[in-house]
Amino acid sequence: MVAARGQRTGTRRPVVWLTAALVAVYLTGVDRARSGPAETLLYDVVLYNAVPVLAGLLCWRTGGRSPAERRTWQAVAVAWGLIVVGNLTYVLVVVPQAQPPFPSVADAWWLAAYPPLFAVPLFLVRSRAPRASAVSWLDGLIGALAVAAVTATWVLGPTLSSPAHDPLAVAANLAYPVADLLLLALVGAVFAVLGARVDRTVLLLCAVLTGKLVADVLIAAAQAGGTYVPGGWGDLACVLNAALTVVAVVTAPRPAAPEPVAQVRTGWRWVGIPVGCNVAALLVLSVEWSRPGAGLGELCALGCLAASLARTALTLRELRALTEVRRQAHTDELTGLANRRALAERAAAHLAPGRPAGVLLLDLDGFKAVNDGLGHAAGDDLLRTVGARLRGALRPSDVLARLGGDEFAVLLPGADAVLARECAARLHGVLVEPVAVAGRVVRVGASIGLATAPGDGRTIESLLAAADAGMYAAKAGGGGVAADPATPLPLPRDPEGAAAADVVLVPLVDPSGRPAAREARTPDGRPADLTALTRALPLLGLVDAAPPVWTTLSPADVAGTRTADSLAAALLRAGVPPESVVCVLPRDLPGPLLPAAADLLAGLRARGLGTAVDGTVLQVLGHAGDGALPADVVRLDLTGGAVPAAAVTHAVALVTALGGRVVAVTDDADPPDVPGCTVLRTAGADRAAPGTRAS
The missing domain is CATH 3.30.70.270 (Reverse transcriptase/Diguanylate cyclase domain)
Known part of the structure; x- marks a missing residue:
């Protein structure tokens, strides 16, 4: 990327230096009489047309490499080609005549350059705003009429009235200022339509089009005063305009993908141009109002104000439509309430x-x-x-x-x-x-x-x-x-303001005394449900190496439709791996909730959490009989009293035959040995209090 950019910079510099050298040499012969045919050939044929030829060739080459703006650059190239033909025709054919005619064949070539120049602003807009709204085009019309009004009143006013009597000469005298007026009006339309999207290429090409007007005004002023000679200040303006075209070509970036112009343009960058155009139109009317008749500038100013009224009406309609769309996006269609x-x-x-x-x-x-x-x-x-x-x-x-x-x-x-x-x-x-x-x-x-x-x-x-x-x-x-069933629990705050429940973690150890799991309970010994554990997650210090925490599902957890998603999101926010938590279906779950419990356990397993079914021996036999409960572990609760060994053995055999795994929990200091079952006993408890982390 860097090498390619350096290569492009290296190829641009010789072109820029060559253009600067040609302009510098041409400056040595500006506004002075030619001493002979050789000097005329050097200045008025070679140097005067060298930069326009270079500009046309570069534009044509750039048009071949830039599909998005091919027509824009090719139109500029064609215009410069026609101007060069007109220049050569004037110097080599018209000037040598004893009485050079006006208009001449050179004027035909020069006037033929205007149509491709008129196309340049249109191509610029289409390449950058292919889906411009009606408001955008009205802005363009407003800008064009405002520029035309100002130009016709203060720039081209004297040239619009020709003293010639020959109809052909009158037409030629009027053709140039009218064409320049239209060209400048199109430049104003470009800025009005694109608004804040005007980029460097647009600025430079619009400057080139404006420079065409400047050169024509200087040449027309010299001809009106009878002082025009080849190589004057008007011709220098033409050469400088061609040099500006070269700069536009060599600095043109790769065009980005076009974006649609906003349908409702309400920012100050969008409304500033129409407001400025209206002010200019009012100034023109204030100057022209006292003069007899209706001049071209006055007519353009009136058209600008009329287009502004149409633009205002259209904008109000689009704003009402936008307001309705936003209202519908925030409203429930059936009840009319908020959504x-x-x-x-x-x-x-x-x-x-x-x-x-x-x-x-x-x-x-x-x-x-x-x-x-x-x-x-x-x-x-x-x-x-x-x-x-x-x-x-x-x-x-x-x-x-x-x-x-x-x-x-x-x-x-x-x-x-x-x-x-x-x-x-x-x-x-x-x-x-x-x-x-x-x-x-x-x-x-x-x-x-x-x-x-x-x-x-x-x-x-x-x-x-x-x-x-x-x-x-x-x-x-x-x-x-x-x-929320967990709301009555004490909820102290840590320094960051995160809620934490007073949860007790009771270790469950294997026969060798090593921690195998931890059971979440409340301070009074009751199982801590899912909501209480979720609130305490930031303080529990659950990591991959720590034993998993067993938490009991409440009936509200089972009945909830978003329990699995809410828990997975809470674990993600706390940075806790899902396998660090095992959700236990309680022994006292109402029968009508069993179908919902099956769906919840399946959802928890799908999100990577552990699942277990808790209960007495007889309840385990009943749950495991249908083989439909999607739990990872069947948990036998042997705490709080003796359970017949035969019942335990049969329960383990049944669950094992169904492909399940059995874990028995007891509070006996000397737990029994149950074949096919992992027996865990309860140990001391760790409390997750505010500002501490249970390990």
Whole structure:
């Protein structure tokens, strides 16, 4: 890459130095009479046309190497070729005549150069904005008319009125200023359309087009005063313009992929050009208003203002359309409430500074019966009615969103746990009132989970996860309002503000006394559920070499739809490998939750976590009998009393025959020897307290 860049730089330098040398030599003969044919040949034929020829050849070569801008560079090359032919025709054919005619055949060549020059601004716009909007093209029209008005009034005004009487001479006198006026108007259109996308190549080529106007004005002024001679200041301007073309070619970067121009252009960089054009048009009108008749500059200024009015109307229409699109992107189509995206944006703006807030998650109980029994239209009416009722029971600052289906969420800015619970109870009372849909009066209940920031989390995702756990706990209890089951646990803060539960890790050792696993429990000896362990993850120091931690799944964990994903994400944030945690299905899990338990265990295993089924010997026999529970380990709980050895032996044999692995846990200091089973006994406990790490 560096070598290629150096090679390109090396090939550019000789061209630049050659151009500079040709211009320097030509400067020695500027604005002085030629002493003879040899000097005329040197200055007016060779040096005057050398730089334009070089510029045309370079442009044609660059057009062959740049497919994206081939037509732009080739148009410039053709224009310079026609100008050179006109120059040679004038010096070699027209000037030697006793009375040089006007217009001459050279004028035909020079005027023929304008069409390819007119194409250059159009090609520049098409290569950089192939999908420009109607507003962009109106901006181009505004810029073109404003530049034409200014140029016609203050630059080309004197040349637009010709004293000649020959119709052909009058046409020729008018052709040059009108063509230059159109050329400069197209330059103004380029800047208006591209706006902030104007790059170096555009700037240089527009400068070349403007330089054509400057050279023509200087030559026209000299001819009007009767002082024009070949090699004057107008001809020098032509040579310098060709040199500028060479600079544009050798510094042209490789064109990037074109990007569409913004449909609604509202930034100051976009509106600055139209505003400036309107100011220029008003200045032209203020100058021309007192003069009799309507000049070309005045007509262009009036056209600029008219195009500006059309642009304003179109922009307002597009802004209304954009506002509607944004509103729809943040609105639930069925209920007209906020959607998940709007809730996330409002919550992020409120929670970012660490302000308190409450989050409620509501799920309708009995909605499926209405939807299936009365039809989807009735279900939709029910959701709209419920949404309106909930909205009427909230503060103006609260955000009510429908997340999907029959699930709603409420963001309560500034609310603590007490206010959040009061609001949840009020919404529950609203939801249980009868609703008339499809000519029937129906009743639905609601299960509401609540969470508060910063106690339950600092992001809307963590708050929704905590509220989701509470919602399923409420659903398991028959409906109503509930918080995350882990919320009552003490949640002290570490210096970084991360929540940590007071979790006790009870080591489980093998017969040789080596740690084989650790069991997460609460300080009072109860199994610590998944939520409590998740809160303590930053303080547990779980690494690859440490024994895995066994944690018990609560009914709310089993009933939750995002338990596996939430746990995997928490482990990832804490830097804990998934194999360091084993999720245990509890012995007292209600029977209706067993299908959900099977799905959850499969999801946990798919994410790399360990799984186990806990229970007494008889429960293990019942669970293992169907062979359908996707657990890595069957855990025999031998603590708290003696279990017949025969029952243990039969349980181990059955699970082993089904392809499972059995681990027995006992608190006996002298554990029994069970063939085919790994027996672990409990040892001392390590506490994960704030600011410490359990090992």
